[in-house]
Amino acid sequence: MLGLSLFFGLFLFMGLLFTFFLVREGLTTLNTYRWVDTPCRILESGVEIRDSNETPYRFIVQYNYEYKGERYVDSTYRRSYDGGGDYTKAFRLTRAYPAGGEAVCFVNPGNPQEAVLKREPPWMLLFIFLPLVFVAIGGGGLYAVWSKRWKSKSITSRASKKDPVRKEKKAKLLLGVFLLFMLLGGGFFWGLCLTPLKKIVTAGSRLEVPCTVRSSQVRSHEGDDSTTYSVDILYRYEVEGETYLSNRYGFIGGSSSGYHGKAAIVKQHAPGTRTVCYVAPEDPADAVLRKDFHPIYLLLLIPPVFFLIGLAGVYGQMKQLRAAPGQDRFLPADARHDEGFSVSESGPVTLKPSASPLMKWVGSIIFCLFWNGIVSVFVVQAWQAWKAGHTDWFLTIFLIPFVLVGLGSLLLVLYFFLALFNPRPRVTLGSVSLRLGDSTSLEWSVKGRRGGIRAFTIKLEGREEATYRRGTDTRTDKNVFVSLPVVVFDHGLPTGSGSAELNIPGGAMHSFTATHNKIVWYLKVHGEIARWPDIEDEYLLAIQPLPLERIQA
Amino acid sequence: MKSLRVELNEGRTTYRPGGELKGRVVWTAAEIPETLQVSLLWFTKGRGTEDAEIVDQVVLHAPGLSGDRAFSFRLPLSPYSFSGRLISLLWVVEAVLREPEEIARQEIILSPSGEEIDLTGMP
Secondary structure, eight states, rough: OOHHHHHOOOOOOOHHHHHHHHHHHHHHHHHHHGEEEEEEEEEEEEEEEEEEESSSSSEEEEEEEEETTTTEOOOOOSTTTOBBBHHHHHHHHHHHSSEEEEEEEEEOTOOTTOEEEEOOGGGGGGGGHHHHHHHHHHHHHHHHHOOOHHHOHHHHHHHHOOOOOHHHHHHHHHHHHHHHHHHHHHIIIIIHHHHHHHHTTTTGEEEEEEEEEEEEEEEEEOOOOEEEEEEEEEEEEEEETTEEEEEEOOOOOOOOOOOHHHHHHHTTOOTTTTEEEETTTTEEEESSOOSOOOGGGGGGGHHOOOOOOOHHHHHHHHHHHSSHHHHHHHHOOOSSSSHBSSTTTSEEEEESSSHHHHHHHHHHHHHHHHHHHHHHHHHHHHHHHHHHHHOOHHHHHHHHHHHHHHHHHHHHHHHHHHHSSSEEEEESSSSSEEETOOOOEEEEESSSSSSSSEEEEEEEEEEEEEEEEEEEEEEEEEEEEEEEEEEEEEOOOOHHHHHEEEEHHHTTTOOOEEESSSEEEEEEEEEEETSSSOEEEEEEEEEOOOOOHHHHO | OOEEEEEEEGGEEEEOTOOEEEEEEEEEEEOOOSSSEEEEEEEEEEEOOOOOEEEEEEESSSSOOOEEEOOOOESSSOOOEEEEEEEEEEEEEEEEEETTTTEEEEEEEEOTSSSOOOOGGGG
């Protein structure tokens, strides 16, 4: 208990500390929005090049203004500004605030000697929820540790109450979490990824311009656990008689581990080296030394993945909130009547597979891109180190299983692509309002090339699904407890359609869905095709318990 | 001497869905308890993480040092008691006396046949 208390106490303390700093900073920022707009004149404007790994390029400015009859001079661009690693950004500010030009500055009415040219955006306060998450974890954890309820050995203390209102609140809370994922993913994509992605896509339209390297070095950035490195090559070029400086190497900046590769690049671009750079035709200040595609650009796809996860979660929670209360105990989540069935429950219903061939293919592509995108960054690093004669054996051996999974994912994409051309089965039931012991008619058909099908079966199967955690992994074990043939063709498929009787066993367990444990019923359609992906479809069924009148009979 | 027990009418432990479960809880506590809860609930056991749900509950506040109280629950239509290779679902009437905590349970079977559904024996 002491260990857990310390652990959660630390979370709580750090969360409160960060919240305090964020709120304080946010309030100070908001306060500047009460400062007075005042005309000012720019006296000096330029870019300072400093010997700093983190902020080597700093926009420096001096301006004067008059406030209540007194003249003042200040040199603050923005309260928290102290330069950055991108020369072009600093250069653009000299264009926005040229020496001799007029601008508007914001003067602190309580201390007129204090002024800024630009106020901090107030959206920093939106990030306050991040440390509040730590506060919630810490506070909640401490409560759980010390709460007598948690120490209870009763099953009652662990059980949830059958409370549709509470379930709805939980679904709404999860909806909020997934909306947050969408906002964060979408926001990061819009703010950080969209511009570089546009540049990557339009790289072909850039002008090739001669440039001369003015300085070059590998900058090191000390982190908590390790040091990362970045390439900083400052080069000069001319466009339409005007001289520009830029230190952009590719379309995205940042730093990473792996010193030797970067050192090799810097060595190739020693001061005085004449080379070419690629300039955006509409913005001569925007230049890069390298415009070809680099696997690291795939990292730009990470925010959209968060957005998609959020979108999928929002969709799932909206489905939950739309479901009739009390029904979800029987119905598997993806077999509700508005999802799995095309007409109302009482008449014939054409079933939809739980995952269509197209969904499987798209899913495999997303996984393949995501997995290989991340792995390729490290593969490139290992390859560059090998090329430079400094083979990183640990990284190389470590990457082998990940590369194998990546290759397997490529094969999976091909497999599911081929499966798109399979004949498509179609299953229609006389009724989907099925209870234990019921019977209904089943009509089936197969459209497309049937000639290659060696065997075709439709089975009614019941399956246990048990989800549990092992370490940090979540696993789901499955066990088919019953498999009843409904349609069987062992030697080819002589006909393209047929019908059968579907009998639900009377003494079995009905469909059941809880958070970690499920009983799932489904129709399994399997078509064996020689030298081609088989037809494999599952159609979820909702088998309800017996009604009261049948139990009492 | 402290004791807590749940007794079901006629000593029944098997019930049909939709039926009525009647019983009594008898207790003697060492200290005056704050609450006595009697809950009808189901829970899962086996490979998966436990799920549990309280279907109905009666709560007595300041029940006294000792007592004898009858209770009655209307049983729902589902889920049935079952046992499979990975998951079992059990029904229980659990009495919890607080503070200090004392627990007493009586397992029951809820199914149309009166017997636990055995998934391992299905064809």
